[in-house]
Amino acid sequence: MTRTPDQLIDFDALLTEEERMIRDTVRGFCDERLRPHVADWFEAHDIPDDLGPAFGEIGVLGMHLEGYGCAGTSAVAYGLACLELEAVDSGLRSFVSVQGSLAMYAIHRWGSEEQRNHWLPEMAAGRAIGCFGLTEPDFGSNPAGMRTTARRDGGDWVLDGAKTWITNGSRADVAVVWARVDEGYAGFLVERGTPGFTTHDIGRKMSLRASITSELVLEGVRVPDSARLPGATSLRGPLSCLNEARFGITFGALGAARDCIEQTLDYVAAREVFDKPLAAYQLTQAKLADMVLELDKGLLLALQLGRMKDAGRLPHQAISLGKLNSTREALAIARTCRTLLGASGITTEYSPIRHANNLESVLTYEGTAEMHQLIIGQELTGEAAFR
Structure with missing residues (x-):
C-alpha cells in the first residue's frame, strides 16, 4: 500500500538530482537536530540561541541569493528546503524565511555594496541575525499607512515609530526598518544597541510558539546616512x-x-x-x-x-x-x-x-x-x- 503522500504523482521524478540532494540534506538535518526537540520548544515558547549557526552550517540562510557567502541555489531548491523545515514547525521555517527572504534579500537587492559585504556573509553563516520591520500596530495589510518616520538631521537620519509582530526581533543583530521619508519610503539598517531602539517580546501566543515574535520601538533613533538602503525609494x-x-x-x-x-x-x-x-x-x-x-x-x-x-x-x-x-x-x-x-x-x-x-x-x-x-x-x- 502506498504510504508516501506524494508517491501517487511521483513527485521526486519531477526534481533534478541536485534538488533532491538539497532536499534530503535539509530533511536529514531536520530529523536529527530539530524534530526531537520542537515539541519542547513549542511548550517552552522559546528557541535555542544557537539555531542561527546551525542553520548556517547547512547553508539554508539566504540560500537562493548569489554571492556574499550565500549558496546561490535555485528557487525550487529553496522552496524544498522551506517545505522540509515547515514539516517540523512553521516557526522554524519562519526563522529561516525572515533571515533570508526578508532581511538578507532586502540588503542584497536594495543595499549598498558596503552593506552587502558587511552583513550578508555573517548572516549567511548565522553569526548575525536579522529581522524585518514593516508591520505596525495599526497597519498590516496597508503598509502605505505606516506611521514610522525618518527625518534628515545633518548627515544622519532620526527614526521614530513602532513595528509589531516582528519575527526574530529581540534576537536580531540588525533590523531592516521601513519608514516614511519626505520623498516617499525608505529602508534603514538599525543595529542592536543603538540608543533609542528597544525590543519587547510578544507573549501568550497560541501559535508560532517555537519562534520569537517582538515589538520594535524607535524613539529618536539616530543612524548615519550609510545605514539607509540606497536602492529602495518606494514601497x-x-x-x-x-x-x-x-x-x-x-x-x-x-x-x-x-x-x-x-x-x-x-x-x-x-x-x-x-x-x-x-x-x-x-x-x-x-x-x-x-x-x-x-x-x-x-x-x-x-x-x-x-x-x-x-x-x-x-x-x-x-x-x-x-x-x-x-x-x-x-x-x-x-x-x-x-x-x-x-x-x-x-x-x-x-x-x-x-x-x-x-x-x-x-x-x-x-x-x-x-x-x-x-x-x-x-x-x-x-x-x-x-x-
Missing part, C-alpha cells in the same frame, strides 16, 4: 521582499500538511476501533484521499511556480495564488488530521494540533488570505477592490 522595496517570503511559504505550508498526513497514516494503521484498524473504515479513507489530493495538487502548483521563478517570469499575482492555496489547504488538512487522531490529537505528542495552531498565523502573515484573493481578483478583472 516597491519592502513589497519585493514580501514576495520572496511568500514564495517560500507556498512550499513551506505544504511541508506542515505532509507531516500531518504522515503521522496520521501511521496512527490510523495502528489504532484499532471495533476490532479493526481505524484505517480500514471508509470515512477514514475518504478523508485521507481528499487530503492527499489537495497536498499533491499544491505540490504541483508550487513546483510550477518555482520553475517560473527560476526562469525569471513569475508575476507577484501567481505568488499570491500559491500562498493562498498552500496555507488554506494545509490548515484544512491539519484540522482534519486532528479529527482522525481523536483525543490523542490535542496533545503535542502528535504534530497536527501544533501545525494547525501555527498555520492560523501562516494563513495571515505575509498577506492575509483575503488580500491574496483580492490580488488575484484584480488580475482577473482589472478592478481593484481593496477599498
Whole structure:
C-alpha cells in the first residue's frame, strides 16, 4: 500500500538530482537536530540561541541569493528546503524565511555594496541575525499607512515609530526598518544597541510558539546616512521582499500538511476501533484521499511556480495564488488530521494540533488570505477592490 503522500504523482521524478540532494540534506538535518526537540520548544515558547549557526552550517540562510557567502541555489531548491523545515514547525521555517527572504534579500537587492559585504556573509553563516520591520500596530495589510518616520538631521537620519509582530526581533543583530521619508519610503539598517531602539517580546501566543515574535520601538533613533538602503525609494522595496517570503511559504505550508498526513497514516494503521484498524473504515479513507489530493495538487502548483521563478517570469499575482492555496489547504488538512487522531490529537505528542495552531498565523502573515484573493481578483478583472 502506498504510504508516501506524494508517491501517487511521483513527485521526486519531477526534481533534478541536485534538488533532491538539497532536499534530503535539509530533511536529514531536520530529523536529527530539530524534530526531537520542537515539541519542547513549542511548550517552552522559546528557541535555542544557537539555531542561527546551525542553520548556517547547512547553508539554508539566504540560500537562493548569489554571492556574499550565500549558496546561490535555485528557487525550487529553496522552496524544498522551506517545505522540509515547515514539516517540523512553521516557526522554524519562519526563522529561516525572515533571515533570508526578508532581511538578507532586502540588503542584497536594495543595499549598498558596503552593506552587502558587511552583513550578508555573517548572516549567511548565522553569526548575525536579522529581522524585518514593516508591520505596525495599526497597519498590516496597508503598509502605505505606516506611521514610522525618518527625518534628515545633518548627515544622519532620526527614526521614530513602532513595528509589531516582528519575527526574530529581540534576537536580531540588525533590523531592516521601513519608514516614511519626505520623498516617499525608505529602508534603514538599525543595529542592536543603538540608543533609542528597544525590543519587547510578544507573549501568550497560541501559535508560532517555537519562534520569537517582538515589538520594535524607535524613539529618536539616530543612524548615519550609510545605514539607509540606497536602492529602495518606494514601497516597491519592502513589497519585493514580501514576495520572496511568500514564495517560500507556498512550499513551506505544504511541508506542515505532509507531516500531518504522515503521522496520521501511521496512527490510523495502528489504532484499532471495533476490532479493526481505524484505517480500514471508509470515512477514514475518504478523508485521507481528499487530503492527499489537495497536498499533491499544491505540490504541483508550487513546483510550477518555482520553475517560473527560476526562469525569471513569475508575476507577484501567481505568488499570491500559491500562498493562498498552500496555507488554506494545509490548515484544512491539519484540522482534519486532528479529527482522525481523536483525543490523542490535542496533545503535542502528535504534530497536527501544533501545525494547525501555527498555520492560523501562516494563513495571515505575509498577506492575509483575503488580500491574496483580492490580488488575484484584480488580475482577473482589472478592478481593484481593496477599498
